[in-house]
Amino acid sequence: MPHDHHDHDHPHALLPPDPALRVKALETVLTRKGLIDPQALDAIIDTYENRIGPRNGADVVVRAWTDSAFKQALLQDATAVVSKLGYYGRQGEHMVVVENTDQTHNMIVCTLCSCYPWPLLGIPPAWYKSDAYRARAVREPRKVLSDFGVSLPEDTAIRVWDSTAEIRYLVLPQRPPGTEDMSRTDLMSLVTRDSMIGTGLARSPDKAGP
Amino acid sequence: MTRPDPVFSEPWHAQVFALTVHLNETGHFAWPDWAAAFSKTLAANGLSKELDGGDDYFTAWLQTLEGFLDQAGMTDGAEVAQIKKAWETAYLTTPHGAPVKLPG
Numbered sequence: 451m452p453h454d455h456h457d458h459d460h461p462h463a464l465l466p467p468d469p470a471l472r473v474k475a476l477e478t479v480l481t482r483k484g485l486i487d488p489q490a491l492d493a494i495i496d497t498y499e500n501r502i503g504p505r506n507g508a509d510v511v512v513r514a515w516t517d518s519a520f521k522q523a524l525l526q527d528a529t530a531v532v533s534k535l536g537y538y539g540r541q542g543e544h545m546v547v548v549e550n551t552d553q554t555h556n557m558i559v560c561t562l563c564s565c566y567p568w569p570l571l572g573i574p575p576a577w578y579k580s581d582a583y584r585a586r587a588v589r590e591p592r593k594v595l596s597d598f599g600v601s602l603p604e605d606t607a608i609r610v611w612d613s614t615a616e617i618r619y620l621v622l623p624q625r626p627p628g629t630e631d632m633s634r635t636d637l638m639s640l641v642t643r644d645s646m647i648g649t650g651l652a653r654s655p656d657k658a659g660p
Numbered sequence: 661m662t663r664p665d666p667v668f669s670e671p672w673h674a675q676v677f678a679l680t681v682h683l684n685e686t687g688h689f690a691w692p693d694w695a696a697a698f699s700k701t702l703a704a705n706g707l708s709k710e711l712d713g714g715d716d717y718f719t720a721w722l723q724t725l726e727g728f729l730d731q732a733g734m735t736d737g738a739e740v741a742q743i744k745k746a747w748e749t750a751y752l753t754t755p756h757g758a759p760v761k762l763p764g
Contacts, residue, residue, distance in 0.1 A: 463754045469722050470672035475744035476726065477679060478762065479735050486682055494678035499667045541684060541691035562699035564717070573667045573677075579713030581706050615695035 498573055506537050507570035507620060508641035510547075511652075512634055515625040525549060528620070537569040543615065545570070549622040550648070554607045557595070557648030558619040559587035565613035567620045571643060578647065588612070598649040621648040629655050673718040680725055689728065698724045 466474070480486040510532055514521040524531045528545040532538070545567060548556040560566065561584050566574040577583050586594050591608045595601070602608070611619040623645040629637060632655065644650030668674035684691050701724045705711060711720070729735040746762055754760045 461756065463751045463756055463758070463760050465748065465751045466672070467670075469719055470670070470675075471744050471747050472722060472726065472740075473672045473676045473679065474747050475740045476729065476735060477675065478743050478747070479740055480679075480683075480729075483734070485688070485734060486679065486686070490682050490686075491675065491678040494681050495668075495674045498677070499674070503667075541681075543691070563695055563702055564713075565695060576669075576713040576717070579711075579717045581711045581713075583713070615692040 498568075502569060503572035504570075504641075504643035504646065505638070506572075507567070507643070507646045508638045510535065510537070510570060510620070511622060511641045511646065512637045514547075514622055515637060516634070521549075521622075524622070532570065541568075541615070544617045545620065546611075546617055547620050547622050548609070548611060550624045552606065552624075554609055555595075555602050555648065556609050556611060556619075556621045557587060557591055558611045558613055558621060559584060560613040561585070561588060562612075562614070565615055565618055567613075567618040570620050571646060575643070595649065598644065600649065600651060621646050623648075623650075623652040626652050626654045669714065670718070672722075673715075676718060676722050676725060680721070683729075688734065689732065694724075694728070697728055700724075701727075 465471075477486070477488065477491070481488055510524065514524050520531070524547050528547040529538075532545055543565075548558075550556055558566075559578075564574055564579040566578065583594065588610050591610050592602070595608070613619055623641065625637075626640060629640065632640075636655075640653040640655065642650050642653060645652045668677065680694065683689060684694060698721060701720045702711065702717075705716065705720050705723075709716075711717060726735075726737075726740070730737055743762075747760075750760050750762055
């Protein structure tokens with residue numbers, strides 16, 4: 451029977467769901483054995499909830515849009531370039547940036563689990579981890595793109611990159627036209643998370659939200 | 661930019677994620693080994709129903725971690741079950757609003 455979260459007459463503390471209790475049990479056992487530091491767990495959660503997210507990726511994209519030497523270096527060795535900016539993989543993975551052009555549109559997926567460029571995009575959204583996306587991105591990428599509201603010219607090739615525990619990809623979206631005079635901050639607002647996964651395009655300046 | 665979705669939809673999703681990352685960072689296992697085990701669980705769980713990437717994703721994550729720790733001899737299934745039971749009792753006997761703690 452589900453607990454009613456608004457029931458103030460509860461005589462005892464609300465019992466967390468079963469998996470939450472299983473996690474608590476693991477934590478307790480490992481802490482008692484001295485194998486983990488509970489404070490380190492809080493720090494990791496804080497990092498992923500508040501410090502790491504798609505703004506990191508947008509920063510890299512805007513640098514690439516505005517500095518061609520940076521872009522060349524990024525496409526050649528993304529791991530080294532983004533590490534210098536402080537965006538390094540905590541799991542020791544290799545980063546690869548793939549550039550969208552008029553001829554080729556890139557999309558990323560992890561068909562086996564949910565490998566994702568955490569340092570640049572944070573934690574993946576639920577749809578990225580779903581069976582549906584993981585299966586369909588490779589099989590019918592154009593249909594998946596259209597579900598995301600993206601339609602590309604027929605002659606634009608779509609290339610799908612399958613991430614692994616060792617290699618994570620980031621898409622470098624095309625810079626929208628009419629953005630030549632925009633500031634870095636304004637440019638960053640055009641770079642959405644989905645545009646860096648390849649399931650979206652960078653926003654047009656006239657459609658940019660606040 | 662529009663307001664982003666919450667990173668973790670349930671507190672325990674965040675806890676099990678952080679626990680795994682911490683154990684990796686402190687050298688208890690290599691990330692590719694973790695990813696391989698996790699992929700296996702996802703594939704097995706996906707046979708019976710289509711996973712939506714939400715709660716079922718973290719359920720698979722937890723399942724993998726439990727098996728992983730057990731195999732590595734870092735935890736013992738019976739001990740974990742006993743501590744889980746103790747937490748359950750603690751929740752059910754702690755007055756609402758008071759911090760829940762294990763006895764002892």
